């Protein structure tokens with residue numbers, strides 16, 4: 001179990017990137033969803049002991065993370081948002097080198113582990129190729145291979161799918177699902193479908209605060225009977241926007257599909273729809289906006 005208590009961080013420029021974060025995360029895949037600049041990477045870096053918070057506590061099983069960062073690093077696998085690789089070194093040699101840094105000194109044990117990781121990440125056929133020649137998806141899978149070297153119990157993966165084509169994205173996510181079976185895996189993303197398809201539990205973060213958290217189905221159930229949709233035009237949207245609690249507007253050609261939050265249908269044009277994670281997300285952000293006023 002990972003427990004984050006009252007975690008705060010303000011940068012020198014005055015930005016409060018983490019504002020009293022509280023989280024409880026068990027085994028399996030946990031999603032951290034939030035818009036750009038919400039504080040996801042700041043939180044991930046803090047969990048990975050790359051940067052220190054101003055205040056708060058992080059406990060992972062029996063490790064007090066802020067007091068014993070080295071102990072956490074022994075059970076941690078981290079894939080940062082910007083994952084760079086050394087040019088002209090083969091995948092095998094680079095992973096082997098990283099395994100030495102992780103303290104696996106016995107050569108036979110290390111080579112066995114490196115080959116296993118390359119197989120697991122579907123890179124065995126490319127083991128002698130320079131990592132610099134890999135596609136974006138292959139680099140990401142290599143990033144997971146390096147994060148798994150020490151058989152981590154906590155895996156932190158920061159917005160990993162930027163720039164991946166749908167096939168590579170799916171392949172990458174199957175890999176994450178597989179590795180999260182025996183570990184706590186925290187995945188950050190601003191892509192709602194990614195989190196919806198992969199994580200049963202999540203936290204929504206905005207302006208450095210957790211604005212909602214829980215199981216996806218229970219968060220959606222809270223909005224049950226309160227999400228209404230109507231098909232309309234741009235002019236009507238502008239009028240409705242002034243009076244109703246909008247969740248989202250989608251455009252298909254000249255048509256506008258509006259979703260709003262209300263206890264009863266706002267006008268006869270609206271029909272009830274089952275809430276999805278996107279509704280939960282926009283409702284949480286809107287609620288925070290209301291509270292800030």
Ligand SMILES: Nc1ncnc2c1ncn2[C@@H]1O[C@H](COP(=O)(O)OP(=O)(O)OP(=O)(O)O)[C@@H](O)[C@H]1O
Nearest residue numbers: 011013015017034035036037038039040041042043
């Ligand atoms: N080193 C830093 N110094 C000053 N401000 C920073 C620093 N790093 C991040 N910030 C600011 O802190 C806030 C949170 O940034 P962070 O990168 O944690 O968000 P994020 O949710 O990961 O965003 P993105 O999805 O765009 O990566 C932003 O306003 C950002 O500009």
